[in-house]
Amino acid sequence: MSISLKNRSLISISDYSPEEICHVLDIAEDFEKNPHQNLLNGRIIGSLFFEPSTRTRLSFETAIQLLGGNVIGFSSTAGTSIQKGESLADTITMVASYADLIVMRNPIEGSARFASEVSKVPIINAGDGANQHPTQCMLDLYSIRKTQGTLENLEITLVGDLKYGRTVHSLVEAMCNFNAKFNLVSPNELKLPSTVKQHIKDANLKYDQYTELEDAIPHSDIIYMTRIQRERFPDPEEYEKVKNSYVLRNAMLANSKPNCRVLHPLPRVNEIHVDVDANPKAYYFQQAQNGVYARQALIASILGLK
Amino acid sequence: MEKRKELVVSAIENGTVIDHIPADKVFQVIKILGLETIDKPVYFGTNLESKKYGTKGIIKITDKFFEAEEINKIALVAPTATLIEIKDFEVISKKSVEIPECIEHIVKCANPNCITNKEHDVPTKFVVLKGKDGHVKLHCHYCEKNTTEDKLEFI
Numbered sequence: 249m250s251i252s253l254k255n256r257s258l259i260s261i262s263d264y265s266p267e268e269i270c271h272v273l274d275i276a277e278d279f280e281k282n283p284h285q286n287l288l289n290g291r292i293i294g295s296l297f298f299e300p301s302t303r304t305r306l307s308f309e310t311a312i313q314l315l316g317g318n319v320i321g322f323s324s325t326a327g328t329s330i331q332k333g334e335s336l337a338d339t340i341t342m343v344a345s346y347a348d349l350i351v352m353r354n355p356i357e358g359s360a361r362f363a364s365e366v367s368k369v370p371i372i373n374a375g376d377g378a379n380q381h382p383t384q385c386m387l388d389l390y391s392i393r394k395t396q397g398t399l400e401n402l403e404i405t406l407v408g409d410l411k412y413g414r415t416v417h418s419l420v421e422a423m424c425n426f427n428a429k430f431n432l433v434s435p436n437e438l439k440l441p442s443t444v445k446q447h448i449k450d451a452n453l454k455y456d457q458y459t460e461l462e463d464a465i466p467h468s469d470i471i472y473m474t475r476i477q478r479e480r481f482p483d484p485e486e487y488e489k490v491k492n493s494y495v496l497r498n499a500m501l502a503n504s505k506p507n508c509r510v511l512h513p514l515p516r517v518n519e520i521h522v523d524v525d526a527n528p529k530a531y532y533f534q535q536a537q538n539g540v541y542a543r544q545a546l547i548a549s550i551l552g553l554k
Numbered sequence: 555m556e557k558r559k560e561l562v563v564s565a566i567e568n569g570t571v572i573d574h575i576p577a578d579k580v581f582q583v584i585k586i587l588g589l590e591t592i593d594k595p596v597y598f599g600t601n602l603e604s605k606k607y608g609t610k611g612i613i614k615i616t617d618k619f620f621e622a623e624e625i626n627k628i629a630l631v632a633p634t635a636t637l638i639e640i641k642d643f644e645v646i647s648k649k650s651v652e653i654p655e656c657i658e659h660i661v662k663c664a665n666p667n668c669i670t671n672k673e674h675d676v677p678t679k680f681v682v683l684k685g686k687d688g689h690v691k692l693h694c695h696y697c698e699k700n701t702t703e704d705k706l707e708f709i
Binding site: 260335336337355356357358359361362376377378379380443 | 665667668669670672673674675676694695696697698699700
């Protein structure tokens with residue numbers, strides 16, 4: 249049976265089955281080979297960013313322009329009717345009457361799911377607070393499959409803020425579909441929440457917890473680094489204690505597997521030393537570029553154009 | 555013993571008896587059902603002896619019959635409760651309370667940054683997760699966070 253994602257909002261990565269995820273990745277592969285495809289032909293995409301974003305917004309807007317579409321929207325709420333007290337439901341209803349699809353980032357958790365229930369056009373969640381960021385997950389999966397040739401049976405090492413990092417949670421959930429083994433490297437204060445570990449257990453998969461990053465590197469296929477986010481710590485002293493817990497340096501990759509690749513959702517601060525950048529195993533900038541193809545694939549699929 | 559129980563249950567002419575409430579949840583049930591402000595006679599007892607549970611609480615409400623949605627509210631804090639409907643001093647129905655799979659409108663999400671706590675027109679909606687230990691957690695349909703029993707706050 250052919251897979252169609254027409255009119256299917258994407259709010260959480262778990263909204264799509266493993267087969268549907270792979271279908272999107274196949275389409276993204278096609279866009280990587282041939283990014284300029286005038287499929288939207290002037291269609292309008294609403295781009296509603298209720299909080300600032302660099303990569304996600306620019307990558308979506310690039311994807312839309314490569315597809316020959318037009319963008320309406322805002323990149324912050326300054327000067328919009330939201331500041332006058334307009335409800336999210338009203339904003340979405342209004343934009344849905346102008347646009348064929350809405351891409352939304354909003355700091356309020358659950359806002360994207362709610363928007364998908366009031367909107368007459370599909371919604372792509374570009375991040376709802378600390379909850380979900382499924383297009384980041386899609387580009388992570390694309391990057392993993394592209395560098396490893398498969399999503400199956402891989403050893404994934406997750407490093408840094410495993411407690412608050414929403415990209416880590418979504419990636420674990422998604423990779424549980426593909427028989428992954430997880431290595432969890434974090435300070436005690438930032439361990440993976442038990443609800444996310446439960447996903448691994450439910451899938452009958454294994455995970456090991458490490459305190460030393462060096463111990464996990466030699467057997468990793470993917471090293472997924474994350475930033476320890478200052479804004480998550482009410483007490484600045486607590487942040488200072490853990491901020492430099494894990495810094496990946498080039499020399500540490502000497503014993504890594506030939507197929508090993510280093511990923512990071514970006515922005516990085518100092519958790520990947522710049523001396524890693526020249527190593528062919530550093531993949532984070534290509535990963536960000538892959539975001540354009542993954543988002544092209546999602547937009548085209550959801551509008552029924554692929 | 556059984557006979558005495560029947561007498562207690564039948565002591566109101568018309569209305570509802572909520573039996574087998576966990577002893578420490580009686581006042582919470584009273585609050586959830588808004589019985590503090592009802593204008594009919596309400597009787598309650600707590601720390602009563604129960605063969606099945608050791609202790610229990612009981613509430614009798616005159617001339618009041620509950621809709622399913624109200625019963626759902628009780629089920630969250632008193633999953634062992636039994637609802638007995640009385641008409642003309644006779645028991646006309648006796649049913650156990652079951653925790654529904656989905657809870658809408660009646661409980662607040664414990665996540666202060668959830669859309670249901672930020673926008674006034676978004677009603678709460680949860681999937682009920684039943685743990686092996688018998689405790690329930692409410693998984694928010696919107697923010698995907700869990701609200702545990704100790705953080706239950708009724709709207």
